[in-house]
Amino acid sequence: MLTLYHAAPSRSSRIITLIDEMGIGDKITVKHVTIPRQDGSGQRDPSNPHPEGKVPCLDHDGTLISETGAVMLYLLDMFPTDLAPKIGEADRGAFLTWMYWYGSVMEPVLIHTYIGADYPALMATFRDHAAVIARIHAALEKGPWLLGDRYSAADLLVHSPYVWFAQMMPDDPLIVDWVARCAARPANQRTKALDAA
Numbered sequence: 183m184l185t186l187y188h189a190a191p192s193r194s195s196r197i198i199t200l201i202d203e204m205g206i207g208d209k210i211t212v213k214h215v216t217i218p219r220q221d222g223s224g225q226r227d228p229s230n231p232h233p234e235g236k237v238p239c240l241d242h243d244g245t246l247i248s249e250t251g252a253v254m255l256y257l258l259d260m261f262p263t264d265l266a267p268k269i270g271e272a273d274r275g276a277f278l279t280w281m282y283w284y285g286s287v288m289e290p291v292l293i294h295t296y297i298g299a300d301y302p303a304l305m306a307t308f309r310d311h312a313a314v315i316a317r318i319h320a321a322l323e324k325g326p327w328l329l330g331d332r333y334s335a336a337d338l339l340v341h342s343p344y345v346w347f348a349q350m351m352p353d354d355p356l357i358v359d360w361v362a363r364c365a366a367r368p369a370n371q372r373t374k375a376l377d378a379a
């Protein structure tokens with residue numbers, strides 16, 4: 183049995199969108215939990231099994247999967263669709279690179295940039311927002327999606343912070359248009375409506 187612990191809206195909203203895109207809503211139970219919000223509202227939910235009380239968290243028959251990228255890859259491997267290249271397909275390496283780069287480079291860089299943290303060690307480890315933008319821009323020059331002709335879960339994940347962290351949107355028409363294309367997808371719109379409700 184698969185159970186997703188979700189707080190609306192949050193990083194786990196991307197898993198709701200993925201489930202919708204993949205058409206696997208009947209295979210997963212979604213449990214709504216509360217989380218402490220940065221505005222001081224909300225609180226940790228004792229029913230959420232995530233070790234730090236965060237979302238998303240996926241429970242598969244007692245095994246917990248956390249970290250957005252890992253939850254996405256787990257579902258994409260379990261229920262293969264066109265949303266991800268399969269093992270052995272040409273784009274699999276590029277796809278994995280985007281999925282891991284998002285969590286280990288892009289999100290940290292966005293947060294460091296937003297709070298104005300400017301330390302040589304951060305730059306050496308993660309590079310900066312200009313490097314993040316350059317990487318996305320280079321892919322979209324071949325676009326319209328990160329993997330070229332094919333929309334994938336990498337687009338779903340990588341575009342997302344520019345929607346909820348709009349002040350970080352770069353002044354780059356290629357990226358602005360791509361974020362708008364991703365956000366306009368029906369599954370994204372449905373999640374937005376559900377989160378609002």
Ligand SMILES: N[C@@H](CCC(=O)N[C@@H](CS)C(=O)NCC(=O)O)C(=O)O
Nearest residue numbers: 192193217218235236237238249250
């Ligand atoms: N790196 C994690 C971050 C998860 C995360 O920070 N989720 C937020 C919601 S957007 C949360 O649960 N915050 C509650 C808390 O910090 O206690 C991921 O991508 O899954």
